[in-house]
Amino acid sequence: DVKVTQSSRYLVKRTGEKVFLECVQDMDHENMFWYRQDPGLGLRLIYFSYDVKMKEKGDIPEGYSVSREKKERFSLILESASTNQTSMYLCASSSPIYNSPLHFGNGTRLTVT
Amino acid sequence: GIQVEQSPPDLILQEGANSTLRCNFSDSVNNLQWFHQNPWGQLINLFYIPSGTKQNGRLSATTVATERYSLLYISSSQTTDSGVYFCAVERQSNYQLIWGAGTKLIIKP
Numbered sequence: 001d002v003k004v005t006q007s008s009r010y011l012v013k014r015t016g017e018k019v020f021l022e023c024v025q026d027m028d029h030e031n032m033f034w035y036r037q038d039p040g041l042g043l044r045l046i047y048f049s050y051d052v053k054m055k056e057k058g059d060i061p062e063g064y065s066v067s068r069e070k071k072e073r074f075s076l077i078l079e080s081a082s083t084n085q086t087s088m089y090l091c092a093s094s095s096p097i098y099n100s101p102l103h104f105g106n107g108t109r110l111t112v113t
Numbered sequence: 114g115i116q117v118e119q120s121p122p123d124l125i126l127q128e129g130a131n132s133t134l135r136c137n138f139s140d141s142v143n144n145l146q147w148f149h150q151n152p153w154g155q156l157i158n159l160f161y162i163p164s165g166t167k168q169n170g171r172l173s174a175t176t177v178a179t180e181r182y183s184l185l186y187i188s189s190s191q192t193t194d195s196g197v198y199f200c201a202v203e204r205q206s207n208y209q210l211i212w213g214a215g216t217k218l219i220i221k222p
Contacts, residue, residue, distance in 0.1 A: 042199075042212050042213070042214050042215065043199070043201075043212045045209060045210070048209070058209065088154060090156065092156075099161055100161070101146055101158040101161045102146060102148075102158055102201075102210065103158060104148075104155070104156040104157070104158075106153075106154065106155055107154045107155070107156075109154075
């Protein structure tokens with residue numbers, strides 16, 4: 001089974017802090033994604049990566065950056081956390097092969113105070 | 114851009130009942146997936162179904178691509194089926210999924 005592991009289940013950070021959310025997958029997937037999920041707004045794509053050192057902006061990249069130095073690891077960085085970044089963050093991975101489904105981690109619930 | 118609409122938004126059923134969830138999309142798609150998010154937030158892929166019918170145990174899904182809709186059937190519901198069901202479509206092969214708002218299903222014992 002594909003395993004996508006997010007480093008923290010819950011995080012509480014202060015406004016202005018730099019925040020790192022880590023995601024590791026064990027299936028050698030090329031594609032990795034970061035979403036945020038908010039009530040009433042559904043899932044929104046922040047960034048994705050289809051190869052090491054490659055990144056593409058999703059729908060809401062403002063205030064975020066990403067890093068993919070190794071194939072299995074995709075990090076989401078909040079350069080200066082703000083209260084409007086309080087949310088559930090979900091990492092996912094997939095293979096580029098046709099018919100390949102998306103696999104999610106357990107999520108990180110981030111609260112910025 | 115493409116619109117994805119799911120119905121009903123909420124559904125409350127007794128254990129053992131059957132249900133049908135619908136996903137309409139406004140344009141042709143390369144890819145359609147159904148997901149279940151359990152009450153603890155874990156999202157699990159149920160089906161990858163751009164067209165045709167698939168079955169997995171008590172769950173089955175049908176996508177009629179020419180008419181731009183997909184249906185998810187849950188038979189003999191169990192309390193563990195509770196959660197939110199999402200459909201998501203991919204318009205082009207650019208890895209970006211467009212998500213519906215979800216159907217929240219509550220199965221009462």
